[in-house]
Amino acid sequence: MGIRYKIIIFISISFVVLGVFLDSFISSKISQAFNQRLVDKAQKVAYLLEQTEQDGILNENLFGRLSRFVEVQSTDKEVKGIAVLKSLEDVYASNILEINNYTQQFDRIENKEEYQRNDSVFYLKTPIYSNSIVDEEKQISCTVLIELYTREVDENLSEILITLRYIILFITISILVLVIIFAESIVKTILGLVEQSKIISSGNYTNFISSKRKDELGTLARSLNDMRENILSSTKKIIEFNKKMSDSIYYAETIQNALLPEDSFYADNFQDYFYIYKPKDIISGDFYWSHKDKDGNLYVCAGDCTGHGVSGAFMTMIANALLNQVIVEENISSPELILTRLRELLINTLNKDLDSESDSGEQLKNGMDVSFCLFDANQKILQFSAANQVMILIRDEEVQLVKGDAQPIGLHTKMVDFTKQEIQLQKNDQLYLFSDGYIDQFGGPSFKRYKRGKFVKTMKNICAQSMISQKKALEQEFEDWKGESEQVDDIIVMGFKI
Structure with missing residues (x-):
C-alpha cells in the first residue's frame, strides 16, 4: 500500500474518531444544559414558594396560602405538580395525585439528589421555615416536591441533537475533503521527488x-x-x-x-603447444618468457608476480628485463643459477629504497613465483627449476608432478640456493606450466577453490586430445566452474608436446 492511501486512511479514521467524540461530548453538554434548565425551573418555583411563605404576601392562613400557591404555580405548562410536605404522611398542600407512591424516591429527594423518572424531574428545595407553624417552640421546616414535564424538553433536545449531528457531519466531511486535498498535494510532491530520486539513483x-x-x-x-x-x-x-x-x-x-614471446617461437620449436593467458584485469601480473640461444637450447619461463593489475604488470616488466639481463647479457645457462641470480637482482631492484628494519614486511611481500625450463637441444634433456611452482609431465597418459623449491623469487624467511631436476625427454611427452590463478578460482556447486588435484585430474582426462583442443577444454572447464562469480587472479597455463 502506497503512502498516499495510508495518509488518506489515517486522516479519515482520525476524523471519524474526532466526529464521534465531538458528537458524544456536545450531546452530553447540551443534555446537561437542558436538564439544568429544568433544575433551575424547579429551583425558581421552590424559591417563590419560600418567599411567599416567609413574606406572608397572601392574607390567608398557612394551608390556604400554600394551597393557593400550588394552584397558581400549577397553571405553568411545565409544572406537572407541586407538593409541600413535612413527610409523606404529613402533607400541607399538594396537587400530585401519586404522592403516596414516592416512598422510595422521597429518601433520595431528602438527600438533595435529583431524580428522573420517565418524563418527569423531581427536585427538593430545603429548608423552608414556616412563620405560622410552631412545634415545641421551634420553627418547622418543610419540603417542596416539584414535578416538571420533560417531554417537550426532550423533543427539543432530540431535534437539536439531530441538527447538531448533521452540522458536525457536514463540517467533518468538509474539513476531511480539504485536508485530503491538501495532503494529496503534499503526497503528490513527495511521490514526484521519490520518482526523481529513483531516476537519479539509476544514473x-x-x-x-x-x-x-x-x-x-x-x-x-x-x-x-x-x-x-x-x-x-x-x-x-x-x-x-x-x-x-x-x-x-x-x-x-x-x-x-x-614484451611477450610471439606464437611462432613455440610453433617452430615444439611439436604442438597452447597457452592460456587470461588477466584478471586488463593487464596482468602473470607472464611468460622464452629465449633460444646460439646452441639451439630453449628457455621457457612462466611466472606469477606479486599483485595483479597495474602493480603486477610493472612487476612482469621488471621480471622480463631481469631475465634478459641474466640469460642474454650475463650468459647464465643453468636454471637453478638463473633463479638464484634473478632473486638477487630482484631484491636489489625492489628494496633499494626501503629501510631494512621498518619496511621488512613490505620487502617480504614483493617477489614472484616462477617455473623455468631449459630444453637441451642436443641431448633432449629437460632441466627444470621452480620457485613455489609445480610442473606436470604426462608420458603415455601417466601423470608425474615435478615440484620446485618452496621459496619465492624475492626475500624469504629461509632463503637457500635453488635446485634443478633433469628429465630425459621422450617423443610425445607433454609438459604443463601454470600459475595458481586457475587452481585458486572459486566456483562450482559448493563455491570452493578448484585446487591442484582437480586440475591434474582434468589434464589427465584431456591429454589425449590435441593441444588446441586441450586449450578449449580448459577454458570451458574454467568458465563452467567460475559461473557468475568473479575471476580471482591472473591465469597463465602453458602446454608443450615434445
Whole structure:
C-alpha cells in the first residue's frame, strides 16, 4: 500500500474518531444544559414558594396560602405538580395525585439528589421555615416536591441533537475533503521527488525537478537539483579521469603484450603447444618468457608476480628485463643459477629504497613465483627449476608432478640456493606450466577453490586430445566452474608436446 492511501486512511479514521467524540461530548453538554434548565425551573418555583411563605404576601392562613400557591404555580405548562410536605404522611398542600407512591424516591429527594423518572424531574428545595407553624417552640421546616414535564424538553433536545449531528457531519466531511486535498498535494510532491530520486539513483542525471513550492518540500526539490548538478559534474570528471586511466592501462597492455614471446617461437620449436593467458584485469601480473640461444637450447619461463593489475604488470616488466639481463647479457645457462641470480637482482631492484628494519614486511611481500625450463637441444634433456611452482609431465597418459623449491623469487624467511631436476625427454611427452590463478578460482556447486588435484585430474582426462583442443577444454572447464562469480587472479597455463 502506497503512502498516499495510508495518509488518506489515517486522516479519515482520525476524523471519524474526532466526529464521534465531538458528537458524544456536545450531546452530553447540551443534555446537561437542558436538564439544568429544568433544575433551575424547579429551583425558581421552590424559591417563590419560600418567599411567599416567609413574606406572608397572601392574607390567608398557612394551608390556604400554600394551597393557593400550588394552584397558581400549577397553571405553568411545565409544572406537572407541586407538593409541600413535612413527610409523606404529613402533607400541607399538594396537587400530585401519586404522592403516596414516592416512598422510595422521597429518601433520595431528602438527600438533595435529583431524580428522573420517565418524563418527569423531581427536585427538593430545603429548608423552608414556616412563620405560622410552631412545634415545641421551634420553627418547622418543610419540603417542596416539584414535578416538571420533560417531554417537550426532550423533543427539543432530540431535534437539536439531530441538527447538531448533521452540522458536525457536514463540517467533518468538509474539513476531511480539504485536508485530503491538501495532503494529496503534499503526497503528490513527495511521490514526484521519490520518482526523481529513483531516476537519479539509476544514473540518469539529466532530469530537472520542477517545483514552485516555497515550503520545505520546495527546498528539498531544489536540494535534489543541486545534488543532481553536483553528481553530474562529479560524474563527468570521473568519466574523464577513468578515460585517461583506461587509455593509459590499454597502452600499458599494448606494451606488456609486446614484451611477450610471439606464437611462432613455440610453433617452430615444439611439436604442438597452447597457452592460456587470461588477466584478471586488463593487464596482468602473470607472464611468460622464452629465449633460444646460439646452441639451439630453449628457455621457457612462466611466472606469477606479486599483485595483479597495474602493480603486477610493472612487476612482469621488471621480471622480463631481469631475465634478459641474466640469460642474454650475463650468459647464465643453468636454471637453478638463473633463479638464484634473478632473486638477487630482484631484491636489489625492489628494496633499494626501503629501510631494512621498518619496511621488512613490505620487502617480504614483493617477489614472484616462477617455473623455468631449459630444453637441451642436443641431448633432449629437460632441466627444470621452480620457485613455489609445480610442473606436470604426462608420458603415455601417466601423470608425474615435478615440484620446485618452496621459496619465492624475492626475500624469504629461509632463503637457500635453488635446485634443478633433469628429465630425459621422450617423443610425445607433454609438459604443463601454470600459475595458481586457475587452481585458486572459486566456483562450482559448493563455491570452493578448484585446487591442484582437480586440475591434474582434468589434464589427465584431456591429454589425449590435441593441444588446441586441450586449450578449449580448459577454458570451458574454467568458465563452467567460475559461473557468475568473479575471476580471482591472473591465469597463465602453458602446454608443450615434445
